[in-house]
Amino acid sequence: MVGPTASLSNLSRADGSASFKCPTTGYNVLGSVNAPIELPARRDALKPEEATVEVFVKPGNTTAGVGERYVEGILRTMLQKVILGRERGFARRGVVITLAIIGGDAVQRGDSYLTILPALLQTSLLALLSAAVPMSMTFSTALLAVTKSGDIISDPSPVDSKTASSLHVLAFSSKGHLLLNESQGPFDFDTWESVRERAYTTCRGTAVAGSDGDIAMGEEGEEGHADGFIRETVEDHLHRDYTWKIDSA
Template identity: 70%
Template sequence: MVGPTATLTPLSRADGSASYRCPSTGSNILGSVNAPVELPARRDALRPEDATVEVFVKPGTAPGGVGERYIENVIKNMLAKLILGREKGYARRGVVITLATIGGESVGRGDSYLTLLPALIHTALLALLSAAVPLSMTFSATVLAVNASGEITREPSEKEAAAATSLHALAFSSKGHLLLNESQGAFDFDTWEKVHARALAICHGTLTRTSDGDVAMAEDVDGQPLEGTVRETVEDKLHQDYAWKTDAP
């Protein structure tokens, strides 16, 4: 399966930015991060020893609604646990993340945002790395749809998601720990166990043993693990930025 494509720092006036495109769904997200920034003197922003995380999701040219507010809260709660807001210069200041849909499938009024959630949080992660915001770990995420016959579909389209009996968006840390589990629809625990195992394989690959006895993650039917895609995006950007130094005689 063809993996997603991502680039770092496509915007010149943000502290950090990233674009992310998932070919299976056609979703194309542009994200920016400004941090650390001064926040308005609101009561909920007065955190004397920590940073305040703000997330804004923009559905293309349409105004935001209830769906955007819900998914903003989901992303904010997850990232707030990973951003090291007590680092020097971040206390009493803000980390503002803006994520805009600029192409591909869009989420209509009343439709589920779970199909777009992995692309949104991958964009947020890459933009945070671009802005050099301190993080406790990185992560990867995917969304799976389960139909009436129990078949699991990775990164379902809006049509496939509408026909599914349940949708599941899961995110895993760089160490394989479950960070996010958002599900909707009717399903039992056995179905969720299968979804969890498939999502972990998509994000981290499957375990294989090398010739020297070491255990490594390998590609499977879903292609390269998403964790590898995130890592390669950052490595490519570093190589591009420091090519003048590494190529020097």
């Protein structure tokens, strides 16, 4: 199966930017980050001791609606956990993340936005890394669908997502802790536990974290596809930027 593709620093007028394309869903997301910047108006909304994170999701072929506002809230809450907004120069300023959906089938009104949430999260992370925004950790995400027969599908296609009994998006930090858990549809706890184990394997590797989120000594498995993809994308970008220095060494 062809994996996702990504690139960094695509835009010249942003502090950081990234593009991310998922071949399974066909979504192509372009993200930009500007930080730290002065936020216009709404001075009462600024935090006195840390940065204010703003997220905007722009659908490519229609105006933003309730679905975009909903997913913006999820993204903002998630990213506030990892951005070090108290670093020098960030207090009373803003970290503005803009995500444009420029490819793939549009999310129709009433459809689940969980199908594109992992692509939005991964694009946000790569754009933040491109902008050198200080973060306490990185993360990786996974989308899983549970069929009516109880099978779990990783990276489901749009058809599988629409016919699934439940959809789940989970994000794990680079330390192996669960950062995000968004689900839709009926499921029981045993099903969710199986989904969590599969998502952890997809994000981090073969080892599965315990119920408290900790990894026992010596149990960490091989690097997961999602976690390794982020690392390889950043390494490739750095290698291209410093090729002249490597060649002259």
